[in-house]
Amino acid sequence: MARDTNSTSTEFYRKKNKEEMKYQLITFAAMIIFTLVSFGLVIGEYHPMFTIPVIILLACVQVGFQLYYFMHMNHKGHALPALFLYSGVFVAILTILAMVTIVWW
Amino acid sequence: MSAEELKQLKPGQSPHEPEKATLEGKNKFLGFWFFLGGETVLFASLFGTYLALKDSNLDGKPAEELFGLELVFIMTMILLTSSLTSVYAIYHMKNLDFQKMQLWMGITVLLGLSFLGLEIFEFYEYVHHDGHTFTSSAFGSAFYTLVGFHGAHVAFGLLWIVTLIIRNARRGLNLYNAPKYYVASLYWHFIDVVWVFIFTVVYLMGKVG
Amino acid sequence: MKGWMGKSRILLLFSSLMLFLAGCGDPQLSALQPKGEGADVIYDLMMLSVIIMVFVGVVVMAIYFFVLIRFRQKKDHEDYIPKQVEGNKFLELLWTVVPIILLVVLAVPTVQKTFMLADTTPAEDKKEDAITIEVTGKQYWWHYNYKGQEVQTSQDLYIPTGERVYLKLTAGDVIHSFWVPSVSGKMDTNPGKNENEMFLHAYEEGVYYGKCAEFCGPSHSLMDFKVIAVSPEEFDQWAEDMKNVNTDATPESQSAQEGKELFKNKNCIACHAIGSSPAAVGPNLTAFGDRVQIAGILDNNKENLIQWLQHPEEVKPGNKMTGKYGNTEAEVPLTDDEASKIADYLLQLKPSEITPEDAQ
């Protein structure tokens, strides 16, 4: 392993990590807000045809934040994880779709 | 390489991505992501089953009457926060700052424990106050199985992280254990991802009816 | 090597054997000799798919044999290095596109017929008098409830020829599947809320064999039933007779009269109804004397019936009757005498003039 003790490079990464941490915090704030909105919509008893799609959408976006920021899928070197995750999501959607449509008739 | 792997890493040194500095680390990283892909299908099967059976409550209380949102809200906040604290842990790992990493991992564990405690309390209430049990109807079976599977994941994650914290407390961060911490944090985030869908699909949608 | 010649000879042998066999099959059972609308429609689809398969098969086998004969390594050519071909755009496109076309040719009628067979609402002008029958599969027998007619039977299903009869299928315990190969394809009977629908439409009169096609326990292979297609007039008469059956009629012979008493006293009546009554624990025995077969599989005669009454487990392992009647302590629940009398009683239950004999 090349051992690089070059301090400027270390500084550079420190800064970069810090920068990233800022985004993580923003992400977190967004996630909290989404959650509040979701709960709010349900407590506010809006029409289910409106509430349900919106809270599902919010959940998806929130999960996207988790994946891309918290789990670093926005970093490079994550092409394969993304490919496999989305393949899993594909099978997951098929499964759930089947379970809600062709189980009862 | 092996002895080298155990050499303690200190702030200010390289590499800046200690979790992926060795081939073993890279393998672990990739393998674990693939595992999460499989877990996605696993939870999808559970969600699907739950959605198919959620109205099969027979004479028991339907979801609207059963669920209370306060507790779920608190649990959600706790788990979301624990996701952030584990991000902090990995942030410090990347700066090779072992002590801070351990600290944040420790906070994550505490939050996880309180989440688990609340979940157990919630189940207890359902069983003893609402007669909503695992065997009372298909809805009960599906509910406890889905949420319980998530709970079991939380419990396993806690055991795992605690083991890591204790095992490495003395010897600090090195190239051998960095991938382990990293992967554990991925696992923790994934648990959070699943919870986001649980509170949305099970509780919120259950409440909406 | 001469292996390849050997192989083609075997194939030849096969195909001739197959052709011979294909003609066979019991006409009352075989899906290859359709006697009803469903089976007919499906038979056409089958033949279309066979034609496509034969076409593709001939192409594949032609190339196959040519390659194997022509390109075997020749003696003294061990060092010959063939040209290393990477591929061929045109050929590859060809064997992608042609199968797609062939599959479309198959897919269109498939979809069409799938929808056609699923169409279980009677046509407007037939709505009033369309016959609807609730079919219930149970381990290991079948129950039929003619809706709106107050007629319930088991095992032998009477239907009129020349029209669609609509079935609503459910199961009482595990999944079964209702299959009358020469009249129509099969449909599962699900326990619980998932009721299925299909129709039967027999072109000609006849007794058609039906089988359970979904694994349902030890006697799955013995859960046979019959569909008896009679002319519409005969069917109407049958339904009329069944409706007006006098369940209290006193049997003629002494032995049958005693049998009737035994039928009550030995607990048979707890499970079996005589006369129109809802699906009970055991088959409805109203027209038992006219059954084509006993328990679905034994020829209908007294000897077999006594065998069944005394040793049901030997006839149909795992059936739900064993141990529920007669002297449950004894090795044989009914004595020879008792069994004989009950048999006499059951065999004279012939409430209708319309019998399987009329279905010729």
Next chain:
Amino acid sequence: MSTAYAQKNGFFAGLWDYLTTVDHKKIAILYLIAGGFFFLVGGIEAMLIRIQLIQPDNEFVSAGLYNQLLTMHGTTMIFLAAMPLIFTLMNIAVPLQIGARDVAFPFLNSLGFWLFFFGGVLLNCSWFMGGAPDAGWTAYAPLSTTSPGHGVDFYVMGLQISGAGTLIGGINFLVTIINMRAPGMTYMRMPLFTWSSLVTSVLILFAFPALTVGLFLMMFDRLFGANFFDPSMGGNHVIWEHLFWIFGHPEVYILVLPLFGLFSDIISTFSKKRLFGYSAMVFATVLIGFLGFMVWAHHMFTTGLGPVANSIFAIATMAIAVPTGIKIFNWLFTMWGGSIRMTVPMLWTVAFIPSFTLGGFGGVMLAAAAADYQYHDTYFVVAHFHYVIVGGVVFGLFAGLTYWWPKMFGTMLNEKMGKLAFWPFFVGFHLTFFIQHFLGLMGMPRRYWKFQPDQGLEIGNLVSTLGAFLMAIGTIIFLINVVMTTMKGEKVSGDPWDARTLEWSIPSPPPFYNFTQTPLVRGLDALWVEKRHGNGKMTPAEPLGDIHMPNNSFIPFMMSLGLFIAGFGFIYQVDDSSFLILAIAGMAITLLSMFVRSVKDDLGYHIHKEDLEKGAGSE
């Protein structure tokens, strides 16, 4: 530690070595022994089935026993014979074909094997503990959930444990193929066997979780009073059907794809030509894998899903014929213009092409939803899937074992005997299964303990049974061949077939570290490239240096043993809750083993350069 690779002698040392090994070549042999054993067990069950059906109204076995036999035959063959034998081939060939020293996770490799092994043993224990599962390999609820006794419980626990092993194996091969390739071994230079192993592993990864969940639900229903599949408690058995087939259909491609890859390698080798349409073959493999996830409901056409769902799934299913056809034609055109050597592996391969095609035709006929109302659950289906499974998978396994036998054991299976085993098996196979298409159409449902006399089904069943005996003869000749070859023990060179891929560039059997120096790959068919354009040897990609090796470990065995014990506990706690202690003890053994694994550093050891020069480990 540095002496770890010194030769150990004696039977117990040898046994211990195999119990603790993490070497992919030894694990391959373990899979071979266990999978081969279960194949014989499944084969004997098949023979008993066929003997029972030799004549109408036969009383050779009882109804209950017949149902156990057919269930165990299907389950054993699929999960305990075909899958592990495929893992044999993947373990022996994949790391060698990509120029790796081992798989990515040697420890997990061993764990995967032992989980499979103990799961299989648990399942088969049912025979001696009150009866085997009897609800079919598909275990449809409520028949399975209400089946008396513990048979189905063994099914659930056994498959759960061995399924976990398979999943682990799948992830392992994924990472191995992606991360461990030698320099120059790009994706588009990978041998087709490696490619198809990659795709198969993806299928395993996404298909097995559905089975895992299904089995959990069934376990909860049977053992802990849950109501997933009980209609009277609001449950729905269709959920099981979906979960089982969401797993089950990809599973059949998991079975056949690796062998498609193998056949590609074999055809190319014995035709002395590169594979025709390599990139199309890769594309077709991926496409089959992808489509494989969208067709599961073709097993449920008669369940009652309705015409819309049936039509969609019918069309999706038919689509799979296209990539499969691409493969068939590419194989034919690889042979076209080649110089074909009819060795035993090639013989099985050549026999596979028409056999599988016929099976595929049967598949497409089944895919026509309306027509499936006649075929479903009859011997037509039995004929279809044995044509694709025996004609594809079993032929492939015979081909692959013969082909890689020298790589595994350094000895060559006798060619004459090989052909002698082939012919009865091949003829018997067609005799057994071709006629079953007609039996089905003539009204014989599957899973029938007895068929009635005078319904025109006699001749067909008799012929079918006679054919099965021929297959048994073929199998026995193959076994004799194995025994004789092993006894003779004639060593062969590293490249006895004059082959094209990397695994043939090293000695047979390879030293335990595989490649003394990692090879540099310069093209598709790496060894062939060197044979034609170089000196016939691989160029090293690195200077001679120390090699890092993983340590052996007994932990995988213990972890699996723990689950095995816990399995009994879970099954029997229904009768007597004190068995819960067994369940807890078993789980404790497993968790403790995991704990030990995670706190004990496992750094492996090094083989030193000097020892390598002296030829350490190469036998």
